[in-house]
Amino acid sequence: MPFFLVMxxxxxxxxxxxxxxxxxxxxxxxxHEFKAALLKPEIQAAxxxxxxxxxxxxxxxVWVGTPLGYLLSRYRFPGRWLVDTLVDIxxxxxxxxxxxxxxxxxxxxxxxxxxEAWLRDDVGFPVTYRWPAVILAQFSVACAFAxxxxxxxxxxxxxxxxxxxxxxxCTRGQAFLQIALPQAWRGIIAAATISWARALGEFGPxxxxxxxxxxxxxxxxxxxxxxxxxxxxDAAVAVSLLMVAMAVVVLxxxxxxxxxxxx
Amino acid sequence: MIELCNVSITAGQxxxxxxxxxxxxxxxxxxxxxxxxxxxxxxxSICGLRNVVSGEIFVRDQNITDWSPxxxxxxxxxxxxxxxxxLSVQAHLEFALKLRKWPSKDIALRVSKLSKTxxxxxxxxxxxxxxxxxxxxxxxxxxxxxxxxxxxxxDEPFSxxxxxxxxxxxxxxxxVTESTGVTTxxxxxxxxxxxxxxxxxxxxxxxxxxxxxQAV
Numbered sequence: 054m055p056f057f058l059v060m061x062x063x064x065x066x067x068x069x070x071x072x073x074x075x076x077x078x079x080x081x082x083x084x085h086e087f088k089a090a091l092l093k094p095e096i097q098a099a100x101x102x103x104x105x106x107x108x109x110x111x112x113x114x115v116w117v118g119t120p121l122g123y124l125l126s127r128y129r130f131p132g133r134w135l136v137d138t139l140v141d142i143x144x145x146x147x148x149x150x151x152x153x154x155x156x157x158x159x160x161x162x163x164x165x166x167x168x169e170a171w172l173r174d175d176v177g178f179p180v181t182y183r184w185p186a187v188i189l190a191q192f193s194v195a196c197a198f199a200x201x202x203x204x205x206x207x208x209x210x211x212x213x214x215x216x217x218x219x220x221x222x223c224t225r226g227q228a229f230l231q232i233a234l235p236q237a238w239r240g241i242i243a244a245a246t247i248s249w250a251r252a253l254g255e256f257g258p259x260x261x262x263x264x265x266x267x268x269x270x271x272x273x274x275x276x277x278x279x280x281x282x283x284x285x286x287d288a289a290v291a292v293s294l295l296m297v298a299m300a301v302v303v304l305x306x307x308x309x310x311x312x313x314x315x316x
Numbered sequence: 317m318i319e320l321c322n323v324s325i326t327a328g329q330x331x332x333x334x335x336x337x338x339x340x341x342x343x344x345x346x347x348x349x350x351x352x353x354x355x356x357x358x359x360x361s362i363c364g365l366r367n368v369v370s371g372e373i374f375v376r377d378q379n380i381t382d383w384s385p386x387x388x389x390x391x392x393x394x395x396x397x398x399x400x401x402x403l404s405v406q407a408h409l410e411f412a413l414k415l416r417k418w419p420s421k422d423i424a425l426r427v428s429k430l431s432k433t434x435x436x437x438x439x440x441x442x443x444x445x446x447x448x449x450x451x452x453x454x455x456x457x458x459x460x461x462x463x464x465x466x467x468x469x470x471d472e473p474f475s476x477x478x479x480x481x482x483x484x485x486x487x488x489x490x491x492v493t494e495s496t497g498v499t500t501x502x503x504x505x506x507x508x509x510x511x512x513x514x515x516x517x518x519x520x521x522x523x524x525x526x527x528x529x530q531a532v
Contacts (some may be wrong), residue, residue, distance in 0.1 A: 213398040216365045219385040220392040221459070222415035235402040 075297060082290045090291035095267045096276055100295070102184065103272040107252040110191035114199035114248035115241055122203025122244075123229065127212060143197040148257025151193055155262040156181065186263035187270055191252035198251050199244040206240025207233065242310050250303045253296065273299075317341045318362060318467055318501055320525075323371030325354070325361050332357060334371070337518055337525040344493055344500045346510040348528075349520030355503040356395070358520070359469045362501070363392045375467050386415075391460030391468040391498070395475065397452055399444045405431075405455050406440040412463040426462065433492060434458045450481040457489070461496065468493065470502040474509065486512040 082090075090096060124130075125137060143151060159169040159181050173179040180186050214236075215228040223231065234241075256274040259265075265275040273296050280289035319338040325331065332354045339345035347355050360366040362373055364385035373381045380388050400408060409427045418426070431437040434454040439447065447455065453473055460468060470489075474482045490513055493500050504510060510517055517528040 211396070211398060213394055213396060214400060216360075216385075217392060217394060217398040217459075218400070218411070219365070220363045220388070220390060221412040221463070222386040224384075224386065227415070232400055232402075 078290055078294050078297070082287055082294070086287045087291045087294065090280075090285075090288040091295060093288065095271065095279075096273075096288065096292060098268045099271040099273050099276045099292075102187065102270075103253065103274075106184065106187045106191055106272060107249050109188050110195050110252040111199075111245045111249035113188075113192050114196040114252075115203075115245045117196055118199030118203045118244055118248070119234075119237070119241065121200045122205075123207050123233065125200070126204045126207035127215075140197055140200050143194045144201075148194075148255070149261055152190060152258035152261025155186070155190060155193065155258060159262075181262065182264045182266070182270060184263070184270060187259055187272060190258035190262045191255045193258060194255055195248035195251045199248045202244040202247055203237070203240055206237045206243070209240075210236045239310065243307060246303055246307045246310075250300055253299060253303075317374065317376060318345075318499055319374040320358070320362070321372045321374070323358075323361065323373060324369040325357055325366060326369050327354075327357050327366065330354065330357070331369075332523055335523075335525050336371075337527065339499055339501050339516060341499055342497045343516050344490075344514050345502065345516040345518055346514035347501060347503045347518045347520060347525070348505065348507075348510060351505070353520050354523070355520055356471055358525075359392070359471050359501065359503060362467075363390045363469055364388050389463070389465050389467070391463070391465040393456045393460050393468075393470045393473045395472045397456040397473070399452060399456060399459075401444055403444070404440070405436060405442050405444070405447075408444075408455050408459045409440075409462050411459060416463060430458050430462060433495075434488065448481075449477050450485065453477065453481075453485055454488070457492070461492065461498070464496070466499060468498045468500045470500065472503055472505065475505070482509075483512075489513060 091100075121136075121140070125133065125140075146154075159172075160167060169179065169181050178185070180189065210233060215223075215225075215232050218228040218232045219225065254274060255272075256278065259270070259272060259275060260278070263270040265271055265279055267279065271279065273292055276292045277289050277296075280286075280292065317338070317340055320335050323335045324333045325335070335358065347358065349355055357366060361368050362375070364380070364383060364387075368381060371381070372379050375388060375390065400411070403411070406427060409430055410423050413423045413426060427440070428437070431440055434457060436451060436454045436458065439451060439455070444452065444455070456473065474485050477485065486509065492498075493513075502509075502513060518525050519528045
């Protein structure tokens with residue numbers, strides 16, 4: 054009995070903290086104020102951009118994270134440890150530093166050439182302080198989580214199955230597409246969900262690399278910051294609650310799909 | 317025919333040096349030896365899943381040492397069977413045939429005949445999960461034989477079966493290999509299995525493969 058009292062007591066302190074945080078937000082704002090805040094055109098624009106940018110960032114993360122996770126899981130190659138370490142850098146790097154690094158990358162002059170100037174003038178697709186910068190900032194962090202998820206997924210799939218497929222006539226590519234990938238579908242959904250949720254919470258890199266221009270590069274996380282900075286606490290809390298609701302939906306989806314990552 | 321000529325293989329800290337032996341066309345060879353001595357490594361090298369450091373491997377009198385696994389036309393049943401979890405029994409039997417772009421009529425005929433021979437005709441629509449050990453063995457064997465390979469490699473395929481199912485599988489395997497004339501190399505620890513199936517017996521000891529019993 055003392056065992057359960059100690060363990061349960063320690064565990065419940067964290068659960069209680071989360072419940073109290075959510076309850077405080079809910080009590081703070083009335084339904085009327087909540088509705089009014091969410092009907093603001095700026096918040097609605099931020100909501101739309103958040104949905105689109107998070108979805109694009111999640112799709113790109115899975116698109117890149119699946120092959121990289123597979124390579125890290127299946128092969129031993131020179132410099133693998135370095136790749137493995139580099140993948141983790143966006144996870145451990147302070148968010149503002151990541152945003153600053155993106156900004157510097159796009160504006161670093163190499164002789165007379167500059168990436169942002171080339172994209173803007175020659176390609177006709179400016180990135181910095183525009184919506185593509187939002188997606189790139191979200192992708193930079195979300196993809197690292199997708200790679201980790203996909204690597205664990207492929208670690209759990211028996212590589213012998215792909216070997217046998219190759220003896221039956223598959224190329225490595227066919228063995229990956231026809232045998233490994235169908236087995237990894239739960240991991241792919243988990244990676245997409247985690248990437249999406251991570252992109253939703255991204256703030257620092259977006260603020261530095263994309264700015265926080267209302268109706269242009271504002272996503273929900275920057276809405277909270279902007280509303281707070283002008284002293285509109287009701288709207289900030291309303292947007293926060295909306296983000297909590299979105300995160301809960303994503304986490305429930307993850308649990309319903311039974312990926313095992315939430316077990 | 318399977319022939320290894322002075323084959324050396326390295327797998328991490330483990331290595332085999334100058335391995336040579338020959339299984340003649342249509343023979344059923346059994347490769348025995350203590351655990352961890354490299355029997356599986358030899359099979360993997362023959363079917364192309366492990367590169368050899370030196371030496372040559374011949375199958376059907378062709379030097380296949382540098383061929384990709386898919387080009388070697390070798391049926392392989394690993395110890396854990398490695399069935400495809402997302403495919404049905406029928407899809408297992410069709411898999412290699414579709415890769416070879418057989419006409420669908422020929423695929424249907426081949427699957428029908430093979431499933432009858434192996435006694436899994438009633439399982440074709442089933443998924444792999446839920447099959448018994450013996451049924452899984454039959455599916456793995458069917459998948460390996462589906463494209464009519466001239467060589468079949470078996471890596472302790474019956475080690476997890478109960479005695480009666482194992483005896484049943486011995487009878488089936490003997491019948492199938494005799495009717496197809498496929499050259500077989502079977503890794504096992506079981507003397508009983510070797511007695512029941514082999515007409516050539518090879519022993520891997522101290523990194524050397526020697527033939528223990530001449531064809532009966």
